[in-house]
Amino acid sequence: MEADKQLIAAIAAVTGGDGILTGEATATFCKDWRGRYAGNALAVVFPSDTQQVSAVVKMCAENKVAIVPQGGNTSLCGASVPLSDGSKQIIINLSRMNRICGVDALNYTMTVEAGCKLAALYEAAEQQDRLFPLGLTAIAPHCEIGGNLSTNAGGIGVLRYGSARDLVLGLEVVLPDGRIWNGLRSLRKDNTGYDLKHLFIGAEGTLGIITAAVLKLYPRPKSMATACIAVRDPAAAVALLSHLRATCGDKISGFEIISRSCLDLVFRHIADTHEPFTGKHEWIVIAKLADVLPAPLDTALCDALKSFGSGILEFDIAADESKAERWWKLRKNIAEAQKAEGISIKHDVSVPISSVAEFIAQASTALRNTYPSIRIVAFGHIGDGNIHYNISMLDASKNAAFIEQQERGVNRIVYEVVARLNGSISAEHGLGQLKREEIAHYKSALELELMRKIKQTLDPNGLMNPEKVI
Numbered sequence: 001m002e003a004d005k006q007l008i009a010a011i012a013a014v015t016g017g018d019g020i021l022t023g024e025a026t027a028t029f030c031k032d033w034r035g036r037y038a039g040n041a042l043a044v045v046f047p048s049d050t051q052q053v054s055a056v057v058k059m060c061a062e063n064k065v066a067i068v069p070q071g072g073n074t075s076l077c078g079a080s081v082p083l084s085d086g087s088k089q090i091i092i093n094l095s096r097m098n099r100i101c102g103v104d105a106l107n108y109t110m111t112v113e114a115g116c117k118l119a120a121l122y123e124a125a126e127q128q129d130r131l132f133p134l135g136l137t138a139i140a141p142h143c144e145i146g147g148n149l150s151t152n153a154g155g156i157g158v159l160r161y162g163s164a165r166d167l168v169l170g171l172e173v174v175l176p177d178g179r180i181w182n183g184l185r186s187l188r189k190d191n192t193g194y195d196l197k198h199l200f201i202g203a204e205g206t207l208g209i210i211t212a213a214v215l216k217l218y219p220r221p222k223s224m225a226t227a228c229i230a231v232r233d234p235a236a237a238v239a240l241l242s243h244l245r246a247t248c249g250d251k252i253s254g255f256e257i258i259s260r261s262c263l264d265l266v267f268r269h270i271a272d273t274h275e276p277f278t279g280k281h282e283w284i285v286i287a288k289l290a291d292v293l294p295a296p297l298d299t300a301l302c303d304a305l306k307s308f309g310s311g312i313l314e315f316d317i318a319a320d321e322s323k324a325e326r327w328w329k330l331r332k333n334i335a336e337a338q339k340a341e342g343i344s345i346k347h348d349v350s351v352p353i354s355s356v357a358e359f360i361a362q363a364s365t366a367l368r369n370t371y372p373s374i375r376i377v378a379f380g381h382i383g384d385g386n387i388h389y390n391i392s393m394l395d396a397s398k399n400a401a402f403i404e405q406q407e408r409g410v411n412r413i414v415y416e417v418v419a420r421l422n423g424s425i426s427a428e429h430g431l432g433q434l435k436r437e438e439i440a441h442y443k444s445a446l447e448l449e450l451m452r453k454i455k456q457t458l459d460p461n462g463l464m465n466p467e468k469v470i
Contacts, residue, residue, distance in 0.1 A: 004088070007063050008043050011090075014055045019046045019096070029091055032081045033074045033142075036343065037433060039082035041068070044091040050172060050180060050211045056092060057209065058178030065090055066463045067176075069205035071114065071147030076346065077432025079204040079468050080147065087466070092209060094146050100124050101212070108217040109169060109186045114146025114210050121145060121215070130217040133161040135254070146210045152202035154428030156331075159383030160253045161218065163428065164201060170214035171197040176207070176459040186214045199454065204430050205465040207458045221253075221290035225297035226324035227305060229315040230281035231257075235357035236311030237285050237382055244287060247304040251297065254288035255383035262334045262379045269340040270333045274326070277314060285382070286327050334379055334388075342399045344377065344392035345410050351423035353385045363389065363417045370413065371406065373398075386427035389414060411438065418442075431469045439470075 012020045021029070021044040031038040042065065047053045060067050066089040070080045073093075082089040097115040104110070105128040112121060118136060125132040134148060135157035143153075149171070154163045161167065170185040183197055200208055231237045237257050244252055260282045266273050276284060289297045298317055305315050318324035338344055351359045364376055377390040391410050393402045415425050419442055431439055440448065451470050455462075 037078035071144035077434035079432030172212035350427035
């Protein structure tokens with residue numbers, strides 16, 4: 001249509017010819033990382049600064065064209081790609097906005113643009129002898145901080161440092177009408193009314209586009225110790241976490257559980273991976289201690305594990321960083337190994353830490369009673385109650401048919417167990433397209449009403465990442 005051509009030409013005049021893609025060139029950006037969701041966009045726009053984002057959003061608002069904010073496009077729930085319903089949508093990809101605006105080592109803060117890759121933030125903090133602790137695994141080389149904040153990403157460091165929400169002091173956001181809210185404050189205390197930044201963190205781009213942020217930094221650890229621990233079962237792992245917290249305090253910076261099915265997939269699909277012990281175990285835990293003091297932590301970790309009791313079958317403590325990294329490679333590559341095996345029904349759920357073992361037992365029993373030939377891949381951040389709990393057929397050739405026919409039934413079994421245990425059906429991946437309808441069963445009518453009213457207030461025309469979240 002002529003109006004579409006005029007809009008694209010107007011956007012190109014703002015961003016420059018190299019700042020916009022149209023036609024077949026948009027395909028890569030219209031499909032999600034998992035290969036599950038794909039849509040169509042009039043264009044993919046690459047603004048180079050906040051003013052350009054604002055100008056493009058204003059033009060889209062005036063022309064009633066929907067906007068899909070996008071960073072590294074590593075969403076696991078379809079939030080970062082356009083819909084496939086034929087509606088007019090433009091992707092605003094922030095990858096060119098990748099400047100680290102400043103590191104304030106005395107204030108322990110870093111101000112960054114939304115397109116900065118997470119790995120670049122780690123490096124910038126380390127250069128100032130600081131730590132940015134948002135510890136993601138499989139997608140870390142690709143994801144960008146704007147997307148991390150938009151989904152309130154978690155990762156392996158939540159136990160000690162909190163999720164993305166806990167690591168933000170200020171935001172800059174382009175609102176759905178194109179206005180710019182500059183909330184880039186680096187204050188620890190600012191009790192002057194509603195804390196607006198928390199509306200946009202975790203909103204998956206449905207309320208505005210995060211363009212920059214002030215992030216918290218921490219002292220960089222000077223000593224670390226990592227243990228690989230074979231445990232009897234998830235209940236023993238939960239008890240061990242409680243024991244380590246009592247004996248090692250805040251030095252615990254990671255506590256991850258991995259099931260045998262995960263390990264088998266990693267050994268099958270990921271090169272240079274090996275059993276951590278001579279024998280095979282059904283469950284292992286990788287635990288990490290870190291401290292700003294240079295004193296060795298190996299002895300303290302060893303003493304804590306020895307004093308735990310019968311729930312530990314065997315353990316090993318890394319004497320060097322390369323050995324610890326080999327263990328972490330097992331954890332970090334589970335998602336990649338699953339992807340190589342084929343699609344699966346993924347669940348990113350959380351329950352109170354004390355209920356993790358109960359969740360795994362109840363959900364596994366209910367699922368196997370209904371679907372005897374399934375594989376259950378369970379792993380994750382037991383330190384904060386977040387378990388990644390994925391279902392597929394043991395025979396990969398039967399996967400596609402099983403998922404097409406049974407996904408709703410599998411989800412309902414898992415989510416009902418989560419609900420009984422007062423948990424959440426999305427711990428860190430968000431809702432996106434995947435769980436948009438499902439959440440209506442597990443949030444109260446009042447919660448949903450309040451969310452819709454906030455959406456209506458900020459985005460009355462429903463143009464900002466439509467059909468995502470709510």
